[in-house]
Amino acid sequence: MSNAVSALNGKTATGPVTVQELGLTGMVTLRGDFEDEGFAAAVTQLTGLQIPDVRQFQTDGVKTVLWMSPDELLVVLPYAEVNAFVAGMNDALAGSHYLVANVSDARAIFRVSGDYAGEVLGKNAPVDFEASQFVAGMVRRSRVGQVAAAYWKLDDGSFRVVCFRSVAEYVFGLMATSAKAGAVGVY
Amino acid sequence: MSTRLANSGRLIDRSKPVEFKFNGKRFKGYEGDTLASALFANDQMMVGRSFKYHRPRGVVASGAEEPNALFNMGEGGRFEPNQRATTQEVFDGLTIRSQNHWPSLEFDIGAVNQLFARWLPAGFYYKMFIHPRPFWKHVYEPFIRQSAGLGQVPQEKDADTYEHFYYFCDVLVVGGGIAGLAAALKEGQAGKKVLLLEQTADFGGRAVVDGVEIDGKSAEAWVQETLAALNAMPNVTVRNRNMASGVYDHGYVLGYERLTDHLSDKSGPRHRLWRIRAGHIITATGAIERPLSFAGNDIPGVLLAAAVRDYVVNWGVSVGDRTVVVTNNDDAYRTAIVLKNAGLAVPAIIDARASGAGPIAAEAEKLGIRVLKGKAIAKVKGKTRVTGVKVCLQAGEGSVIEEIACDCVAMSGGWSPVVHLWSHCGGKLNWDEDLAMFRPDPSRAPTGADGKAFVSTVGSASGYLSTADVLKDAGLEVATNEVAAAPLEPVWLMPQGAGPKLRMKAWLDYQNDVKVSDVQLAAREGYESVEHTKRYTTLGMATDQGKLSNINGLAILSKSLDASIPNVGTTTFRPPYTPISLGAITGAARDELFQPIHKTPMFDWHDANGADWEPVGHWRRTYAYVRNGESVHDAVNREILNVRENVGTLDASTLGKIIVKGPDAGKFLDMLYTNMMSNLGVGKCRYGLMCNENGFLSDDGVVVRLAEDTWLCHTTTGGADRIHGWMEDWLQCEWWDWKVYTANVTEQFAQIAVAGPKARLLLEKLGGNMDLSKEGFPFMTYVEGKLGEFDARIFRISFSGELSYEVSVPASQGAALWAALQEAGKDLGVMPYGTEAMHILRAEKGFIMIGDETDGTIIPQDLNLQWAISKKKEDYLGKRAQERSFMASPDRWKLVGLETLDGSVIPDGSYVPAPGYNPNGQRNVQGRVTSTYYSPTLKRGIAMGLVKHGPDRMGEVIEFNREDGTMVKAKIVDPVFYDKDGEKQNV
Amino acid sequence: MLLLQCPYCGVNAEETELAAGGEAHLKRATVGDSDEAFEGYLFMRENKKGVHLERWRHAYGCGKWFLAARDTATLEVFGTYPAQTTEPPADVTENIRAKYPDWSWKETA
């Protein structure tokens, strides 16, 4: 649908640490029993990735599977592939107990990158973002300021931040303000 | 004369002069000066006036404990009162003004208060309450108003920015003196992740001032080497100008970092509040010197002995040319020696101890300083600055032996460990008789999540006063050049037998003007608890929180009560250690970032089209779309009539949407809703009610069955998170073997109500592949497909009583769909409508609203909603509660419609009085209004209300009260005012 | 400010990431139960100075409810455990008894 827009339509604050809303991004919530072979097989079949360990994620650079809770995964993938993915999941899991929901439009996703990206996030979340503590491959759900958020860190040192769509402007504003305020100089 | 010395001053850079303004006058200082040292350098002895008596006040201390030297600092958006001169570094362009005086510091009218000191004793504020009212109005209140507060309130918005920062470490060391440095080194070498915080700009604490040699090198060199070693460790972080202001449960500490307070360049955040979580906290916070209580100890020029030496050594300023040292311990002798070595005069050391000092006395005498043993100060001479002291016997009552001319008095009453951080979370103290101080008791430390101590103290904070002992406490055995000290002798009043006249001039709390006589009076009047005495006298309640006064006041109280000091106990230590800025606490949360505003995908359109905003939960919803020249009320009426006549669109995206799926989902929803949901047909919608276990209504909304095992539950705006949490609570904690998954998909969809006789026409204009006809798409069902180019799910439900569709599309398409509807509906007369129109439309139809007709005490039966309660179900949440006798009582107030006889609108919140009064003397009542509006459709006031036996009283006229005392008559009617047969919504 | 470890995701969450839910291990009384039983379920709550078993939700995290055994006076935490149980697990009980040898839960006392 040509009129579709993400929460902030790719808004970016550029600087030593850059905060960028990533535009339309596919996101799917998957709930099921991780121990169930059928569920695990369906995840691997449709993503090519294994179910990640607790508070970890798996990625092939295009699709990412994130551990959200003991019975919930978040799959991040290209926006155009979401409907097919959801349909494929429904086919693969038909008859079993599971839930799949397209949440692409319910969320906003940001990339936070640059020298002191971890410190920028550390200004607004009660989370240890020090490089040796928050390593690539890790996921952490917490808050950003006063709203819920999930964080994960990629191999290139950049972070992804996901929040609800309705508060995208608040979250962007908070992170951009923190980035502009400069480094703390400790990690 | 206080002045800048030719040499010395280890912290100032004489090559970098700075200029600042004090009360409009230009003063000069150097980089590295504090405001206090720079004022001394400019011979500005008097810095302010006291709170109650407006007595002249000078600087007393050299650090965070300073009670007097508080200033209005900065201009405009950077104006801030009560800034402490001893901790504020000077910079080029700094402006300060003294406070608490009028019209000027030198000539202050308020100073007449001290003439009336007799009538302003301890408990003054309490005693005033006893007096008759006229006294309040004409005497006390004007007085209090005039003297209330120290500095002025800022008038402009704060021009600076602030931020927070979360930090995690194994060990937090507080204090960058030698104890803290040694402790940090030890922990760092053990591989721990260490954070060291120092509140001032530089490191080393007292040891560097006192010039102690540590293992043959100067303390200064030792400090620099240790700092270099710490900075070289990747696992150690050292921050200066960062004060640990409070210790909280489970190792949480706030660090107050001052980033630009010392700079001319104010760019970047001013303060950063560190929100630290430490595995262990070591407080190396040192000790604070105590004043001595003698008459005139508040006159400018009377300072703590160590402060006098700090000013010489650190900043190269002398407080006076002739300094009399008065002490009960050896440490103050160092001050005399430093002064003498700096070429200044020390006419005498007045030592209260009959036996005098240890070997250091000989050192002082060798320099030609006269040492008087067993002597005391009877009285300090001078008004706005010291001119001399009268000497007497400490053992006596104050008969003057001799007078000594001087312009500075350096006093020392011993030292008190800084135990604030230790005590914030419950660390206990022991009274050490020999050192006359409260020391932390390591066996009664604050305990953390694991039940073990999470705070420990080191160095002077533990009560060790010599460099060797301090470092030993930190785990370092070193040799120093210190000489053995003779024991201190506690001196709480000077002379010990001082009479009432002297006691009335012996100050304990400089800022709040509490004297020895006040505490003694409190004791005589029966105040035995130290916490009560504190509040009665205001001792220790000023902005310095009694850092100098508490122990002295306690000792006076214990003597007056004939109790030991440990039996009297201390007051509670509470954060912050020194005041921190409100900006730091706020952090980035101001303006747009003050509170997250939840916005729907159509927010921008509403904003650009006259939206009058209404907060609903955290959402912003449009109350009405106000056109040019229109009042909000006009707009609401126009929107309602347009829905009734043409078609309107409402942004309903804020409604909660929760997917409930699984083999047990039907069973689960039957428990959650009062209605039966398991038998709802696929493709159908049903209005449902949710109650809590008290039986009270908690939420309502339309439930849709999407598939055999999948339901979509709509909740009220702002109810989504709560109801989703409620569902998860029952699934996780009660029925954890039920196979149900939920997902809150509220924000995945933009939802638009299209309501009005022309609603179908409008949707059909957009085209698509769905049958929207009356027959093909019946009331209370839904369809899915393309609406024009949009991916839509349409529910045929109505909250307005009109033909109505709720169109749900992915949120990314919401703004486009909204615009398309406005465009396509132009010739149909489409108008957007807001929440107020929505409220009135539903009230005209007698539909209830959660939060209007309900208030947390209303059961469905009160609202005649029995039709929505399944009788087939054995159980649902709230069912048992509704069986209780009080809930089943026929006397409960029930919902009715109300029509005013004169057509006016019953005021919000009106009650129906009943005869008589209740046991509290309040008028009895028999009903109240819950929703009340002007109905433009009916052109009259309509309302719903809860009335005792209401449904049985149809046609009866009852009276509602108005705020002005008059009554409005209303007839009890059916709550459905409009289209009683529901023909309009079913076309 | 408390720190509690979520037993589901292992996060040592601070209080701002959690939502408190009151006393743990309540037994639901409902239709068919006496007024006294229902009153006990609805209103009667422990208000201990000392060991307390309570409900917490990792609200700004994995969203799961868990239970905690905590000393309300000293804030010592004896353990956190999943909510899908009707009584405190043995290891938590052991931790409590290490501190308070005479402690027993009201339901098993």
Ligand SMILES: [Zn+2]
């Ligand atoms: Zn968790």
